[in-house]
Amino acid sequence: MQRLKNLCMVAALGAIVMGGCLLQSTSASAAASTTYVKAGGPTLSSALASAKSGDTIAITGTVTSGSVVVPAGVIISGKAGAGKINFSSTSGSNGKGFTIKTNGSTITDLELYGAADNGIYMEGSSNKLTNLKVHGNHDAGVQLSNGAANNTLTNVYSYSNADATGENADGFAIKLHSGVGNTLTDCTAEGNSDDGYDLYAAHGAVTFTRCKAINNGDCGGIKGDGNGFKVGGVDNKTTGVAAHLDPLKHLLIDCTAIGNTGSGFDRNNQNGVVTMTGCIGQKNGKNNFNFPLTGAPSALGGKTVTFGKAIMNNCTSKNGTNNITGATLSGCIGF
Template identity: 55%
Template sequence: MNKSKIASIFLATSIFTTTIIGNYHVFASDQLFTENFQSGSKNWKESKGKWSIVNYNNSKAYYQSSTNVEAASKAGKTTWTNYSVESEVTIEDFNGSKRVMLCGRYTDKNNYYSISLYNKDGGTLEIRSKAKGKSKTLKKAKISIKENTTYKVKLELNGNTLKAYLDGKLITTANDKSLSKGAIGIVTSKASAKFDNIVVSSIDKTSSDSNTNTDLNTNTTNDNSSNNNSSSNSDSNNTTNDTTSSGTYGKDTGATTNGTVITVESNGTTLEKAVSSAKSGDTILIKGTIKSSSITLKDNITIKGESGAKIDFSNTSNGGRGITITGKNNTIKDLEIYNAKDNAIYVNGGDYNRFENLNIHNNADTGLQISNGASYNYIYNCYSHHNVDSKGENPDGFAVKLHSGEGNVFEKCKAEYNVDDGWDFYAAHGAVTLVNCESNYNGEVNGVKGDGNGFKLGGVDNKESGKAAHLDPLNHVLINCSAKGNKKNGFDRNNQSGIVTMKNCIADGNEGKNYNWPLKGKPSALGYEVTFGKAIIDSCTSKNGSNNISGATLQGNCQGF
């Protein structure tokens, strides 16, 4: 992925998003429907209840106030099949033990799937089906649910697999084949509630299950340790070209799979042993949940999961990383990675590596970090969340920092609920591109507080040996990215002196500034005032928050500034 290829992709992406997407922050092919109720509820068809648009949390919300009937409202197309629907839900009154539901594959009041918030037995989250008028609880999990608290609720429907998320965590999974298609809906069963910021995104049934197929229990694990005495389970002479059809970027990144397949399971070959024996072109296939200590990859190795595979790095020593990559053209994909005592993945000078369909969480430092000259790495469809240390100092969702090289690209990635920042580019040495990325609700995890920026895009380099503290002007590019609900700023300069371009981006309800781009600053590490390069804010939106854009130029159709 050389410089000329990257430049041409930047141009092509900019043209595509301008002519087709307008002000939306994801590609039209991914997003089926959005609703923030700023223009009322004209897209919704109501059945019973008392529905209205109300002011709530400095915005508008869709409110159902009756506690006497089962009220419903639906939107979208009945031809939708595989998709996710998410909404912010605030339950005003459970009215005893009643349910509030966000629905998918909704045809009418007698046919739908739902994620149900239910306050019986101290709180229960359910996946429910209603087919031909008969209701059934498919799966449930005990979880505290309180009135007048806003929750981010998500239901994912992919073939016969149904997944329920709460505040970014996968809570439970069910399987059912009663309903294959339908619109979205909201149902309040004799309860009152508010709904806002509803998003429906399409799912490619052939590939989406590769991210996470099992329930997340981020507080405890009951996994068996790997057995170091078991023999290897290998398949030889299996030559494939392990590439991914999704994504705009990433050409020439990742491994070439033309070697042996080494299978790793909890009662078989350990990951440590598989890595030590792997040769260039080999694939390490993870099945089920395994435990591992730290591993290091050199060149042209693939590590991938099968059917919701997990790597639990709780065996790492104090301060130990999960996976360190020092080489080039490696691929890590289709895995859940958690419990490392430092980074889950650390790219230390490695180039042209590829990471895709990863669920990274509950590590003691940044989920995925790129440093020390690492260049032209591609990160696609990765979700990094709930990374936290005891002091709230270091764990970001993603970081490209501490002398990272050029040409690193993130596409369709999400950072949420990390104790420090979503993305951190402190002391980077090369420009980074982000496309269709989200950074939400960062800055606090389980009462531990950190910085809380969505995209923190600069930082004085005071770590380079033999050099005084200095600024490295970098021209980062962010296209169709969004930052919401972060404890500090959404898009933050953080002393970045280059010309950063933000195109078709959205910042919503960040507690500091939505866009924080001052013209001048006096970094403490420098001790003198600096005039920064002027950022470009092109066709972006700011809502439910304030901005400092004295060091930015607005162009295109900007709203809310």
């Protein structure tokens, strides 16, 4: 009797009330776990299939994987920064490496390569990509589309990605209805067949800080548009909606575009007010900064459009031409 009385007085985490007493629940969530994935051990796909929010998948050495889907809230990490994932066993237009349609996951300290499509494709929100090398994929290295919002990319190096025609494989494709609040810090796009950063038909403003676009537009002889930072595009991909411009206020701080075959910083029909502070364009093939005041987008039937004026503060142009009739400059050098 005394033992029952004592049990009734215990209030433990996860307890339930039954007959006036507090009883221990056996349904409390299990503690987060770590699964180690390496060659000859559990596969990446099997580890992710059983992972739950809070779990860690630790990649040791080089592993080969087909396309995988990332569940919500997991951490995928390379051991001591040495983890590599070879996605070359993927195939076809759906042959993406990582697909992330969920929220709150982290992918960090890894090298990812060889996917038949994107290295990383994301539609989810509040995910983090950190300290990654993404290369040798056959579409954009990293793509955020269809509502992907509030994602944070830090120190991601996306390079040498190329598709068959050269027109699709950007370093970073934050486009085709991507959402608000995506930020890129200390990221680099280099030697990709198309653009460094492509914001075509994005639906939310993007913030870039200390990002670099280097020598994009030619990857081993496969050639695309080659713009460093392409910040716009007519949205003619929304079903049931006429082609239109979305005015977005992208922000670029201390970014650099060097040696791209197109323009370093390119409006590409963006009619929102883009602000560039401390940005440097150098030796780009078309213009270092290409922000005309008007344009006649073919997707709008060639109708002449007057764009919102970009704001350029303390920017620098070296060894190249510029079209800045659609920009207001303050403290800039080399124009």
